[in-house]
Amino acid sequence: MKKVEVECEQCGGQVQVPKDVIAGEIVGCKDCGSEYEVVIGAQGTIELKSAEQVGEDWGE
């Protein structure tokens, strides 16, 4: 499976994201542990949005 690397905003490391990732999926940086929500741009670009800013209730 192909992966793309997106720069981690927190530590500048590379966050690996599967190329067929679904928007809204949560990926984590293996270097610093930050979690990001995947956002797919209009051009199919993969972007990461800090998951901590998302006030979503994931339930327990």
Ligand SMILES: [Zn+2]
């Ligand atoms: Zn990081």
